[in-house]
Amino acid sequence: MEQDTVEIAQDAQEIAQDAQEIALTLWDQAQVFLDSLMRPWNAYQIGIAIGTFLLAHLIARYVGPKLHQWLRTREGWPKWRMRLGVLLHRRIRLIIYVLMIWPVVWTMREYTWPSRTYLLGLAASLATAWLVIALLTRLIANGFLRSIVRYGGWTWATLIILNLTEEAQGILDSAALHIGETRLSLWLILQGIVIITSLFVLARFLSRTSTARIKSNQDISPSMQVLAVKFLQVLLYGAAFFIGLRAVGFDLTGLAVLSGAIGVGLGFGLQKVVSNLVSGVIILMDKSIKPGDVISLGETFGWINSLGARYVSVVTRDGREYLIPNEDLITGQVVNWSHSNDFVRLDIFFGTSYGCDPHNVRKLAIEAAKGVDRVLSFKAPVCHIVGFGDSSVDYILRFWISDPTGGLTNIRGNVYLALWDIFQANNISIPFPQREVRLLDDDLNPAEVAEGETIADPVETKTT
Structure with missing residues (x-):
C-alpha cells in the first residue's frame, strides 16, 4: 500500500515537472509571436484579415x-438537396470569408514577399479547415x-496549422498514471476515444449498407434476414471495439478475465434477459415465426411487426402494439395462422327450421359464401349438417381465405x-x-291446469 502511494506521488511530481517545462516553452513561443505582431507588415495582415471578415459579415447579412x-x-x-441548402445558409458568412480571403492571399503573394502574407495564409487555412469540418460533421x-x-x-x-501538435501531444502524454505495468495518459485516452469512435462510425455505416442489401434480397426469408442483420451488427461493433483497444496498445488479457467474471454475475442476475x-436466436433459426405472420397467443391476435433481440412486436387489428417476450413464444402455445402458407379456414355455425329442405339449405349456403369477397373460389366452401337440435337443423359452413391480416371477424x-x-x-327460416305467456285466475284450481304446465303468480310463462 505504501509503495503504491509513493509511485502515485512520483507520477504526480513528474507530471508537474513536464507540464511546467512545456508551459515555459509555449510562453516563450507566445512572446516571440506577440513581438512579431508589432512589426508593420504583420499589423497590416491582421488589419486586412479583420477587414475581410467584417466585409464578409455585411455581405452575409444581405x-x-x-x-x-x-x-x-x-x-x-x-430532401438531401434541401438539407444541403440549409447547411450552406447557416455557414454563409464563413463561406463568403473563405471565398474572399484566398484571392487576397494569392494577390499579395504575387506582388509582395511571401513572409508578408504569412498571417493571412494562417487565417485563410484556419477558416477553410473550420468550414470543411463544419460541413462534414453534418453527416453525423x-x-x-x-x-x-x-x-x-x-x-x-x-x-x-499553428505547428503546435508536438507541444500539445507532450502536455497530454505527460499527464499519465501507472497502473501496474500499464501507463495510462491523457494522450492515450484521447487516441482511444478517437479511434474507437471512428471505427464505430465505420461499423454503423457498413451495418446500414449491409442491412439494406440483405433486406432487398428476396431469396432470403424474413427470419433469416433478421438473424443475418443481428449477427452482422454484433460482429461489426464487437470488432470495432476490440480493434480500437488493440490500436491504442491496450492489453486485452485482463479484459478477458474481467469480462468472464462479469459474465458469471450477469448470468445469475439477468437470467430472464439472457433467456x-x-x-x-432460436426463433430466428427455426423460422417458426417471421415478420408478417399472423399469430394468436392467448387473447392476443395480430400480425408480427418486427422481431427484436428481447421481444416480438405484435400489432392487433385495433392498432395496439404488444411487445411479447421471446421466451413466451418458445414456451407457450402459439397459433401461427400463416406459418407454412397464408391459407386460413374459417368455420361458422347456423341453423334452419325443420320445414326447410336441407339439400337446398346447403346449396344456398355455399352459394352465399362464394359471393363474398376474400373467400377463395379454388378452395370451394363446403356445408355439412352437424346435428338435429331441439328447434333447428344445425349446419357448419367452412370456407378459406388467404389474407388473415385483413381480419377474421369482418369476413365472418x-x-x-x-x-x-x-x-x-328463398324463404328459408331461421x-x-x-x-308463451298465459294469464291465470287467482282462484284457479291447480287440478284444472293441464299436465306439463306450471302456475305462476300472477303470470305464467312457458317456452315453446
Missing part, C-alpha cells in the same frame, strides 16, 4: 435572408456526437350477412326460441 426566402420556394426539391446524425467531433476537429486542425436473447360477419340475404330471398 445575402442570407434572400437565400433563406429562395430556399422556402424550393418545395419540390429532394447524433447531435451530441456531432458537437464533440466538430469541436475536437477544430481544435486539432488549429494545432496542426429472451437465446429464445430470439360478411358471410353471415350473405346467408341472411339469400335465406330471406328458428329462434319463443315464449
